[in-house]
Amino acid sequence: MAREMPHATGKVPPGDVTQRVGIEVMEARGVNVEELREKLIDAIAAEFASTYYYYTILRMYLAGHEDYKEICEDARLEDRAHFELMTPRVYELGGSLPYNLHEFADRAGCPHAYLPGTDNGQHAPEMGDGKGPSAADILEVLLDSERCAIRTWSEICDLTAGGKDPRTYDLASRILNEEIEHEAWFIELLSMERDGVVRPSGHFRRGEPGEAPYSKNRPLYNP
Amino acid sequence: MAEKTFTVKVEFPEGGEETFEAGAGEYILGAARRAGLQLPSLCEQGWDLACAVKIVEGEVDQSDSRRYFEEDRKCGFALICTGKACSDLVIVPYQSKQMRKCRDEHGLPAPRGT
Numbered sequence: 657m658a659r660e661m662p663h664a665t666g667k668v669p670p671g672d673v674t675q676r677v678g679i680e681v682m683e684a685r686g687v688n689v690e691e692l693r694e695k696l697i698d699a700i701a702a703e704f705a706s707t708y709y710y711y712t713i714l715r716m717y718l719a720g721h722e723d724y725k726e727i728c729e730d731a732r733l734e735d736r737a738h739f740e741l742m743t744p745r746v747y748e749l750g751g752s753l754p755y756n757l758h759e760f761a762d763r764a765g766c767p768h769a770y771l772p773g774t775d776n777g778q779h780a781p782e783m784g785d786g787k788g789p790s791a792a793d794i795l796e797v798l799l800d801s802e803r804c805a806i807r808t809w810s811e812i813c814d815l816t817a818g819g820k821d822p823r824t825y826d827l828a829s830r831i832l833n834e835e836i837e838h839e840a841w842f843i844e845l846l847s848m849e850r851d852g853v854v855r856p857s858g859h860f861r862r863g864e865p866g867e868a869p870y871s872k873n874r875p876l877y878n879p
Numbered sequence: 880m881a882e883k884t885f886t887v888k889v890e891f892p893e894g895g896e897e898t899f900e901a902g903a904g905e906y907i908l909g910a911a912r913r914a915g916l917q918l919p920s921l922c923e924q925g926w927d928l929a930c931a932v933k934i935v936e937g938e939v940d941q942s943d944s945r946r947y948f949e950e951d952r953k954c955g956f957a958l959i960c961t962g963k964a965c966s967d968l969v970i971v972p973y974q975s976k977q978m979r980k981c982r983d984e985h986g987l988p989a990p991r992g993t
C-alpha cells in the first residue's frame with residue numbers, strides 16, 4: 657500500500673488566491689482551523705490586554721523595589737513580543753484582530769492583571785501611610801497571570817503538535833518557553849517577599865530589557 | 880471538625896455519569912481531579928469558559944472567580960475551576976459554547992475560542 661501523503665490531498669487550483677494551501681495542509685492533518693484561530697485571538701488578546709497593558713500599571717506601583725521593576729519590565733515587554741509574534745499567524749489563518757479594541761480586550765483568554773486595591777480597575781488605589789498595593793500583592797497578580805499564559809500556550813501546543821501544524825507549534829512553543837521563565841521569576845520573587853523562602857528561578861539576567869530570546873529572532877544570550 | 884462534603888454527580892452530555900465528593904472549601908474541579916475524573920479547564924482562575932458546567936441541581940459559590948456574572952447564574956452555569964459546592968450538585972460538563980451564548984445574549988464579554 658502507498659504511504660500516507662496528507663500533503664498530496666489538496667484541491668487548490670493553480671493561481672487561485674481565494675484559498676490557502678497553508679490552511680488546506682492543516683485541515684488534511686485534522687486541525688480545526690477556525691477553532692484554533694479563535695483560540696489564538698483569545699491568547700494574543702490576553703498577551704496584549706491582560707498582561708502587557710496591566711503590567712505597565714503594576715510596574716509603576718513597584719516603586720522602591722527596583723529589582724522587581726526590572727523583572728516585571730522583562731515580562732511586560734516579552735508579553736508584547738508574544739502578541740507581535742502570533743498576530744501574523746491569525747491573519748495567515750484567515751482571521752483578523754477585532755476592529756474594536758474593547759472587543760479585543762473583552763475576549764482575552766486570561767484575567768486582566770488589575771492593580772490590587774482598584775476593585776478590578778474601577779478606581780485608583782488609596783495610597784500613603786502604608787496603604788496602597790504591597791509588592792507581595794502585585795507579585796501574586798503577576799504570578800497568576802503567567803500561570804494562565806502557560807496553560808494557554810500549552811493548549812495551543814497540544815492542538816498543533818505531532819506534525820499537525822508545525823508553524824503554529826513552533827511559534828507557540830517559543831512563547832511557552834518564555835512564559836515558563838516568567839513563572840519561575842515571580843515564584844522566586846514572591847516566595848522571598850511574602851514568605852521569606854528562597855526558591856531560585858535558576859535563570860541568568862536578560863541581555864537587555866524584554867530581550868525575548870525565544871520569541872524574537874535573535875540569538876540566545878549564551879556568553 | 881471534618882470539613883463538610885457534598886456529593887457531585889456529573890452527567891456527561893453524550894450519556895454516562897460519574898459521582899465524586901467535594902469539600903465545602905475546595906474547588907469542584909480540584910475535587911474531580913482528585914477522584915480521577917478529567918474535566919476540561921483552561922485559565923483555572925474563573926475567567927474563561929473552558930470549565931463551564933450546567934447546574935442541573937444545587938448551588939455553587941463563585942466568589943473566588945475572576946469574572947462571573949449574575950446573568951451566568953441565572954442562565955444556570957458555573958465555572959468549576961474556582962467554584963465551591965454549597966450543596967449536593969448535579970452538573971453537566973462541556974458547556975462553554977452554551978455559556979458563551981448566555982453571555983452574548985446579555986451583551987457580556989467572553990473569550991471566543993473555548
Ligand SMILES: [Fe+2]
Pocket residue numbers: 703707734735736738805831835
Ligand atoms: Fe506572554
Ligand SMILES: [Fe+2]
Pocket residue numbers: 707731735802805834835838
Ligand atoms: Fe508572560
